[in-house]
Amino acid sequence: MVIRVSSPDIQTKISFPRILLAPMQGLIDAPMRDLLTRIGGFDICVTEFIRITHTVHGKSMWLKYMPELAQNNQTQAGTAVAVQLLGSHAENMALNALKVVKLGANHIDLNFGCPAPTVNQHQGGAVLLQYPEKIEQIVATVRQSLPAEIKLSAKMRLGYEHKNLALECAYAIEQGGAGEVTVHARTKTEGYRPPAHWEWTGRIREALSIPVIANGDVFTLADYHQIREISGCTDVMLGRGAVQCPDLARQIAATNRGINLPALTWTEILPWIEDFFNGCCQLSNSHVNYPVARLKQWLGMLRLHYAEAGELFIQLRKITTIADIQKELSLLTSENGISV
Ligand SMILES: Cc1cc2nc3c(=O)[nH]c(=O)nc-3n(C[C@H](O)[C@H](O)[C@H](O)COP(=O)(O)O)c2cc1C
Structure with a gap:
């Protein structure tokens, strides 16, 4: 660049x-x-x-x-x-x-x-x-x-x-x-x-x-x-x-560039998770499995860096509908008071 x-x-x-x-x-x-x-x-x-x-x-x-x-x-x-x-x-x-x-x-x-x-x-x-x-x-x-x-x-x-x-x-x-x-x-x-x-x-x-x-x-x-x-x-x-x-x-x-940036905290990552899930939903139209599978796959990898991702994975595991996952994610994000 x-x-x-x-x-x-x-x-x-x-x-x-x-x-x-x-x-x-x-x-x-x-x-x-x-x-x-x-x-x-x-x-x-x-x-x-x-x-x-x-x-x-x-x-x-x-x-x-x-x-x-x-x-x-x-x-x-x-x-x-x-x-x-x-x-x-x-x-x-x-x-x-x-x-x-x-x-x-x-x-x-x-x-x-x-x-x-x-x-x-x-x-x-x-x-x-x-x-x-x-x-x-x-x-x-x-x-x-x-x-x-x-x-x-x-x-x-x-x-x-x-x-x-x-x-x-x-x-x-x-x-x-x-x-x-x-x-x-x-x-x-x-x-x-x-x-x-x-x-x-x-x-x-x-x-x-x-x-x-x-x-x-x-x-x-x-x-x-x-x-x-x-x-x-x-x-x-x-x-x-x-x-x-x-x-x-x-x-x-x-x-x-000579600048030290602090790493994103879990609270700062949360709205990106919500954003990613919504992006996957738009791409898949009515295919329920794709966004849910992609979200769970990402959480599985994120937990290697953020322990909280593992907890969220467990929390979302039993939820199967897109609307319920969206509700859960948006609740978590707004509780933490941050948006992308
Ligand atoms: C799940 C997965 C899918 C991959 N798909 C591709 C691909 O489509 N094309 C490619 O050139 N390399 C692919 N790779 C290799 C990666 O681009 C990269 O070379 C490899 O993961 C090593 O880099 P990393 O240690 O930074 O992950 C894939 C690797 C993984 C783990």
Whole structure:
């Protein structure tokens, strides 16, 4: 992100390290992107992956995953959104990328890291990390199909079962013509088991000339400083840490500007919970299960940071109707006297 400091005679450009919100299928969807970017700190978000098989998806499919297409590729808070594609057929990836660009997208991200067995069985995601030449072909075919002003990036893990092709894969992404790459510092086999190997991200950063974004296991401010120090990367992507601690990016962005912000208290988080639930209700229209499941899923993660979220989870567990949950949440929020 660039800000301009104005004085009567000079305009100085200051660049701050970027903080990206990770793509997370089933977890960071449009209501969650909207919420987290309004709380603040993020420069870019990436949609959940959209699987590309043999067809070109229609407009409704793209809008389902990326409603921000209808708002100039931005969340309500004005944060840029990239759309992530996952697949292995280079021409179909290119045709779909072109389609979503025609619908208004200006940043395509390619997924070379998904560990899901169903995805890998169809030769998509992390399985491609065994074949750097295939990665390069996909990236190059997509790049060549797109107008030059459309950004193309990719996201990778360190490998499938081992890390010995990590540098080749990263290099394939650069050679194919991607403008930057995010590295989730684990192999597919390592799943989400700590530790994330940030030193490997550093090796990739040193080998490439495009920007490398560091990702994996940033849950606190201290983790943020450590991942930057070990990887040497300027830009960092946050995933689970941002869902568990919704103002983590805001605190990081503030410290990058020399300001220490106090963390949001549970009382301050409550209205955001109500807001998120209402956002999910709007998206799902009459489907009762979606907002209730999403709320409970989020509370389950929030309780790792706020013990009160666990209590709220128990309190809401037996309530099944949207109206009753809304009543309960709005009562809690007004009791605490805070609004978003
Ligand atoms: C539930 C879940 C869904 C995910 N979905 C995606 C996805 O759609 N695309 C992708 O590139 N990575 C996906 N990831 C990986 C994350 O983007 C990120 O790389 C990983 O969680 C490590 O970062 P973190 O430790 O900050 O969470 C997913 C991870 C989780 C846990």
